[in-house]
Amino acid sequence: MNDDAQQKKGLTRRNFLKSAGGVAAVAGMAAGGLAAGVREGSAAAGSMPKKWDGTYDVVIIGSGFAGLAAAMEAKNAGASAVVIEKMAVHGGNSIINGGDFCAPGTRLQKEAGVQDSPDLMYNDMMKAGLYLNHPELARTLADQAKDALEWCENYVGAKFTRLNFHGGHSVKRANQTVNASGSELVNKMLAKTRALGVAVQTRTKMERMIADKDGRIVGIEVKTGYRFPDEKSGKTAYIKARKAVILTSGGFSNDVPLRRIEDPRLTEKFESTNQPGATGEALLAACLAGAMDVQMDWIQLGPWTSPDEKGFGNVPLFCERLVGYGPMIDPAKGKRFFKETGNRKERADAIILLGHPVIIMGDSYAVPKQVFPRALEKGLESGAVKKFDSLEALAKNYAMPVEAFKQEIARWNSFVEKKKDSDFDCMIFPDARPTVTPPFYAARLWPKVHHTMGGLVIDTNAQVFGFDLKPLKGLYAAGEVTGGVHGAVRLGGVAMADCVVFGRIAGKNAAKETAWG
């Protein structure tokens, strides 16, 4: 009858007064802000396990870029650490990510003669984010992205060999991994993490955060041997976090019930680019333990996905390398309809407004020059990318009005010659050439749910804030599970930087916490 005893336990007058004394310390709270005693009403007080099945200084949930960066930094700062991962394989979305790491002032930018700065990157992020970004977080990311990239190269050993452009950025600043995939980085991170002596336990799902009476997160309840998505699988265990828990569980693009609450349009009719485990239960478990969420209704649709392949596929790599080199066409009219280098939200909204898929295309100069050979090859293999001997053949395949389309291509080419798009203000790169040389390549585009901008509120130390607007002791977070870094729109190529910058910060700071027991 433990639970009844607990229910009868009173909040004593003495305890109330004790906590009331803390009110004056609530920094920055306006009149009418949260008052005494609130923390006592939160979190998992009273649910401590009788025994812990494992004890570490730092417990990291999630094994993508952010989680592994956090694990390495925590371990290197002298903390014992463990990484748990609910899926059967490590890497989460990071392992299927396109491998573009935006940072200003990098080696590849210098080699390409690209002028860039943290200020420019910060301004691009804020503008795309509709200024909803938490400025200090966007600033931290822009300031530390280059250092984080160099850590990935020099410490982790990942290779970055190509400079790419993403819509919404002022310059080319996406440093791409040698295999055009996040797997290059995340696999090397995993090897390094293990070499440091940190275990990465797959099939281990966090069920609940455990807090002490003051609301401090002191550990987690997990299921080991969990087989996604079988919620009846696995065995309960308790892991004690002497210093802190770090949540790096990613976003919720594949969590239809949650995303329908945040943005009711995003029913099961919209596919996602994410791995199946990109669901929000870990984020929600943190909220149930008192953590505050923010801007959860900003859910990004990728404008470069194809209805002709599953998941992320190869078309995004095809499309994003071509924007600024080839036109995007509404097949119903054979005309362009939007700025190809516009940001993700603008482009996805424009396509959804048309109500049908559009095409992105390039010629035999632009495509081999821009598109990663394997992505092109795989796209052609699956049929998601098609190859045509003439503009007429291309038009016919997509049932486009041929003459209107040919006129539009001529118009586009005149813009490319002048390096100025008078219709939609698309950025046209210095090395772009008119789209004239067959064969032509094209792919259909229709948006898929790609990234969830919102998540837990963190400060520049990656410490999570609670609904009492105070730091939530014992809980850090980094990567897509956090909110505020990107505001309304995450720009392409900024996720890797986000995860590595804040993952490292979280790991270092978690290791500095005072151990509770």
Next chain:
Amino acid sequence: MNDDAQQKKGLTRRNFLKSAGGVAAVAGMAAGGLAAGVREGSAAAGSMPKKWDGTYDVVIIGSGFAGLAAAMEAKNAGASAVVIEKMAVHGGNSIINGGDFCAPGTRLQKEAGVQDSPDLMYNDMMKAGLYLNHPELARTLADQAKDALEWCENYVGAKFTRLNFHGGHSVKRANQTVNASGSELVNKMLAKTRALGVAVQTRTKMERMIADKDGRIVGIEVKTGYRFPDEKSGKTAYIKARKAVILTSGGFSNDVPLRRIEDPRLTEKFESTNQPGATGEALLAACLAGAMDVQMDWIQLGPWTSPDEKGFGNVPLFCERLVGYGPMIDPAKGKRFFKETGNRKERADAIILLGHPVIIMGDSYAVPKQVFPRALEKGLESGAVKKFDSLEALAKNYAMPVEAFKQEIARWNSFVEKKKDSDFDCMIFPDARPTVTPPFYAARLWPKVHHTMGGLVIDTNAQVFGFDLKPLKGLYAAGEVTGGVHGAVRLGGVAMADCVVFGRIAGKNAAKETAWG
């Protein structure tokens, strides 16, 4: 050492298995959704008071339209009830509201020959809300608004005597109280509530929601004798809610720390139209007890407020009656710049983009015809509204280029003659006339924070949802403290309908709950 004992209490294997059995019942949860045991980690379990200072079936927090509607319905359904209000006076923002109650198919619409329907109102709400609205909530409001208005007239005894238009609506559907203020309704609601035997306790602030071990809300901790904004004032007491707590505490337009987390642009440099007590601590206390928030980053700026008066002032009533009858002018150019009848967000964004205040103006036909006499009189008295003998004098006062301005007025007048605005597609009402007859009246406009669209997730029963995506037993909510009804943008005149419709639903459903003790 109660707290230590509590901390040591374990979550037993038996309890874990018991709750695990409930997983299959989680309706609508995708794979990877919340699993067993989460509810045990939430809310205020373990913080029950030793004794209750008062016991009611239903405890209502907030004394605006929603709270009083809930109180009356709960009482009329046979429940005992109490209303607590943290401020010294009842009524919250409702008492300073403009008194416009949007509903389709009303008596005043019929008298004016206006064709309207719940479908039309629903579509207007969804379009303005950028389709982020929870459709079933918007539908409930549109379907029940007319009945709610008639309840206010026939049961409460409030008088509605005039039909107004608000930007973003397809037709005139705002039924205005006889004194152009929400006080007409809220004061009569208060009298009726008291006549029913329900006490309304002012200076009583909710500090914390109290939950039992299963997370059910069973009461609240309050401070009686609280003197806003002194957080050290007042005396702790506990009120037991045998059936339910209903949260109707309003929005957080005046809570700078909270609104800066949700939308970091909204620093203390932006004023608010709201009463000083419009802060978010009650909403946050609900979140700390496990309630889920949604769309909190959609914070509405009123485009019709003036920098020349404090708070809401009189200019909004001047401005909103004139749109569609007189032009809105950018004084820097002497030109119109946006659709006067556009929705609030569009107009506020357009003004912020200009970066300086604009003016709204009308002539001596439009102004006396449209503007409530007392609002005009008070505006003129304070100097926020000015009167000019000629267009030249008006232009001079705002340092406008005179000739450009006069040309623009001539252009506007040509649109009014044709009843079609070729520049910005402003709605021009059938009875509008060209702006030609002196004296002319004008006021400056600069946005202020007006309404917070986001808040607690509720269902159509006004029951609050938790972060486990399940109904949170014992907690209902209505009015501005809830989210999802309006999506991205609340249209003018829909707040009263929102509060009364969902306040009534909450009161009726709370009264039907099974008492727990």
